[in-house]
Amino acid sequence: MDLAAAKMIGAGLACIALVGAGIGIGNVFSSLISAVARNPAAQAQVQPFAFLGFALAEATGLFGLAIAFLILFVF
């Protein structure tokens, strides 16, 4: 297998990390919605944590995406 093909496959594989980020972000916001639906008064309290969770979950997926970009464009 030549190097160019291997790089493409590697970048594609690195993007699998985004599956986890998708599940995580979906989980964060679905939990936020069900929490606010049950207790609308708690919205102001729980929303900052939801966005914190969103940013943390998104970052893990972006690690994988950054690796994909590095494989494609740097090496």
Add this chain to the structure above:
Amino acid sequence: MALELHPLEQFKIEPLIPIHIGGLDVSYTNSALFMTIAVILITSLLVLGTRRGALVPGRWQSVAEMSYEFVADMVETNAGHGAEPYFPFVFTLFMFVLFSNLLGLIPYSYTVTSQIIVTFALAAIVFIGVTIIGFVKHGAHFLRLFVPEGVPVILLLLLVPIELLSYFIRPFTLSIRLFANMLAGHTMLAIFGGFAASVGLLAILPVALDVAILALEVLVAALQAYVFAILTCLYLRDALHLH
């Protein structure tokens, strides 16, 4: 790759004023230029905004006061009592990261926080500072942080290494989180920009997508500054109150 523009070219550091001291390259680069711009903008926002100090704030004063109150509230709720002396540090950190992130979104500007060495330097300051505060505050008792209370001795053999590891990877996760967000976002913008340059009339689609991504990036820029500051607060609380 059929891209005409190289997506990572935007992160290239170019010396604007070459300065060499001995074997050391301390040139004033485009990265340093945008750090300077960020610092000047923050300083002028806060100094000029609060200069008049009106009872009913105008627009600039409102922005200055809101950012101050936002961070003061964050420090109070997340770092607990006794964290007030460290508020200026967290505020500086938050404003610097926020302005660097937002400045980077202006086309043809430079994103300082997309360089891992910049974010790692910030995270290392936080990490070393917090560790020193912990040791000054509690002495050798600070090591209790790594020993959870009420746990059987046998489990401690497993838990202490985990706690130590999770403590020492903090500067890396803190810096890589910010760096990867900025790198991935800006690379994505450049890649779709590259598509737009190569598909002719269909370019409207990638450009529309770029606009949407740019909106997301504004959110991410603010959110990552918030996350950086809030995690600093949480680390501070560990050092001040030991769990």
